[in-house]
Amino acid sequence: MKEKExxxxxxxxxxxxxxxxxxxxxxxxxxxxTQDSLVEDVHFTRKYSSPYNLGWKSAMVNISDVCASGxxxxxxxxxxxxxxxxxxxxxxxxxxxxxxACKDVKIVGGDITGSDKIYISVTxxxxxxxxxxxxxxxxxxGYKIIVSGEHGSSAAGLxxxxxxxxxxxxxxxxxxxxxxxxxxxEIALNAECDYAxxxxxxxxxxxxxxxASASNTVMSIDFEKIPYNKKLEEFPDxxxxxxxxxxxxxxxxxxxxxxxxxISNYTIIGDVKHGSSGIKINGKFYSDIDSKLYNHFxx
Numbered sequence: 001m002k003e004k005e006x007x008x009x010x011x012x013x014x015x016x017x018x019x020x021x022x023x024x025x026x027x028x029x030x031x032x033x034t035q036d037s038l039v040e041d042v043h044f045t046r047k048y049s050s051p052y053n054l055g056w057k058s059a060m061v062n063i064s065d066v067c068a069s070g071x072x073x074x075x076x077x078x079x080x081x082x083x084x085x086x087x088x089x090x091x092x093x094x095x096x097x098x099x100x101a102c103k104d105v106k107i108v109g110g111d112i113t114g115s116d117k118i119y120i121s122v123t124x125x126x127x128x129x130x131x132x133x134x135x136x137x138x139x140x141x142g143y144k145i146i147v148s149g150e151h152g153s154s155a156a157g158l159x160x161x162x163x164x165x166x167x168x169x170x171x172x173x174x175x176x177x178x179x180x181x182x183x184x185x186e187i188a189l190n191a192e193c194d195y196a197x198x199x200x201x202x203x204x205x206x207x208x209x210x211x212a213s214a215s216n217t218v219m220s221i222d223f224e225k226i227p228y229n230k231k232l233e234e235f236p237d238x239x240x241x242x243x244x245x246x247x248x249x250x251x252x253x254x255x256x257x258x259x260x261x262x263i264s265n266y267t268i269i270g271d272v273k274h275g276s277s278g279i280k281i282n283g284k285f286y287s288d289i290d291s292k293l294y295n296h297f298x299x
Contacts, residue, residue, distance in 0.1 A: 007019070020136065020137075020214065021068075021069065021134070021135055021136055022034060022065040022066075022068040022069055022198060022199065023065055023066060023068070023069040023071065023126065025069065025071075025128070025133050025135075027128070030127065030128050030129060031071070031125050031126060031127060031128060032066060032069045032071040032125070032126040032128060032133065033123065033124070033125055033126075034062055034065040034066060034069075034123070034124050034126075035062070035121065035122065035123045035124075036058075036061050036062050036065065036121075036122055037119065037120060037121045037122075038054070038057070038058050038061075038119075038120040038121075039117070039118075039119055039120075040117040040118040040119070041117065044057075046118075048161045048175070049175060050093065050097075051089075051090045051091075051093035051094040051097065052093045052094070052096055052097035053097060053175040053176060054094055054097065054118075054120065055093070055094035055095055055096065055097025055098035055099075055100075055101070056097035056098065056100060056101040056175075056176050057097075057101075057175065057176065057177065058078065058098065058120045058122050059076060059078075059097070059098040059101040059102050059105075059107075059122060060101045060176075060177055060178065060179050060249065061122075061177070061201060061249065062076065062122045062123070062124035063076075063101070063102070063105060063124060063179040063181075064177070064179035064180070064199045064201065064249040065124065065199065065201075066124050066125075066126035066179075067179045067180055067181055067183075067184035067199070067251065068134065068184070068197055068198050068199040068251060069126060069133055069134055069197070070128075070131050070132060070133045070134045070184055070187060070188030070191075070197060071126030071127060071128050071131060071133060071188070072126055072127045072128075072129070072131065072185070073105045073124060073125075073126050073179070073181070074105060074106065074125055074126060074127050075105065075106055075107075075108050075124070075125040076098075076102060076105055076106070076107045076108065076122060076123070076124050076125075077107070077108060077109045077110045077111075077122070077123045078095075078098060078107060078110040078120070078121075078122050079110050079111040079112075079113075079119075079120070079121040079122070079123075080094070080110065080111070080112050080113070080118075080119070080120060081112075081113045081114065081115035081117075081118065081119035081120075082112070082113075082114065082115060082118060083114070083115060083116060083117060083118065084114065086118070095107075105124075130189065131185075131188035131189060132188055132189075132191040132192075132194075132195070133188070134187075134188070134195055134196055134197035134253070135194070135196060135214070136196050136198060136210055136211045136213075136214035136215065137196070137214040137215045138194035138195055138196040138215060138254070139195075139196040139211050139212070139214075139215035139217050139219070139254035139272045140194070140215070140217070140254070140256075140272060141217060141272055141273060141274045142256075142257070142271070142272065143195070143196075143254040143255055143256055143257070143271070143272040144254070144255055144256075144257050144260065144268050144270075144271060144272075145208070145219060145220075145221060145252065145253070145254050145268065145269050145270040145271060145272060146252070146253050146254075146255060146260070146266040146267060146268050146269065147200075147204070147226070147227065147250055147251065147252045147253075147266065147267050147269055148180040148183040148250045148251040148252075148265070148266060149180065149227060149248075149250045150227045150228050150229050150248070150250070151200060151204050151226055151227065151228055151242045151243075151245070151248050151250060152228045152229070152232045152238065152241040152242035152245050152248070153169070153170050153173035153174075153228070153229050153232070153248060154170075154173045154174040154177060154245060154246065154247040154248045154249075155174075155241040155244075155245025155246060155247065155248075156170040156173075156174075156229075156231075156232055156235055156238075156241055156245070157170035157171040157172070157173050157174030157175065158174050158247070159235065159241075161174065167231075169229070169231070170229075170231070173248070174247060177247065177248065177249040178249065179199075179249060180199075180249070180250060180251045182265070183251050183263075183265065183266065184197070184251060186262070186263040186264065187253060187255065187259065187263055190259060190262040190263060191255070191259055192259075193256050193259075195253060195254060195255045195256070195259070196211045196214070196215060196253065196254040197251055197252070197253040197254075198210060198211060198251070198252055198253075199249050199250065199251055199252075200246065200248050200249065200250045200251070200252055201246060201247060201248075201249055202246045203243065203244045203245055203246040204226065204242065204243055204244075204248075204250075204252060205243040205244050205279065205281075205286075205289050206244070206246070206289065207252045208221065208252065208279045209278070209279050209286075209289050211252075211254060212277045212278055212279055213277045215254075215272075215277070216276075216277050217254075217272050217273065217274065217275070217277060218272070218273040218274065218275040218276070218277070218278055218279065218280055218285070219254070219270065219272060219273075219278075219279045219280070220270045220271055220272070220273045220279070220280035220283075221269045221270030221279070221280065221281055221282075222269060222270055222282060223239070223242075223243075223281055223282050224282075225267065225268065225269040225270070226242055226243075226267075226269050227267050228242050243281070244289075254272050
């Protein structure tokens, strides 16, 4: 069973209006809530990731989800499940990494349990005060598709680690991603109309496809307009790394054109068009990209 099928089963079983975006938006409380988990030998291996790296990344991926909603990240809780051979030095270094990633986001609690390997589960809360919150279903025909930064670097970093290639810039992009707080803040504070926004944790193509599916539109992009580090071209599959690699934690948004004059540091990569949900890349239509994407539940 695929991850998206499991999510759909949960959503239909609970009949919940809150499931479907990076965060659950609770307007009566003025907050968004998100939760993400990192599992040893699924999302990371201690061979490549230091405790500091793990703390940083586990905090940052949740902060990124809050930013994708348009909310301001404010609080984090961290639950750690650790094997018996993990000592205090690991815990201290892990929380140093998480603290440095958080900056002004406060870590306010969590849980510690024993386990056969490392499991990290983080919950993040964001404030919606003064901000317009995004939804994947809000992309509309005529909107511009914009991204916050370069794509493909994290996937190149992972490949470099696995193959023992010295690529410090790409490796840092993989081990220590940065949430796009300024990009999110500028959009959420200045938006007057509905807009759609996601992070690219599962890849740029996946984010585009999720928005297209939720809003029943076509996300049409020009590949040549996607920003990327030119060193990526040293990899034979560099185009796939850009589209499908994932874990860059950049933001992609579909916004009305009039909003663009109020924000900075973005790249227009395409337009939202009318049609059956899917994505167009250089004019070629894709209604299903699952075969290209990472699936947690594949054998």
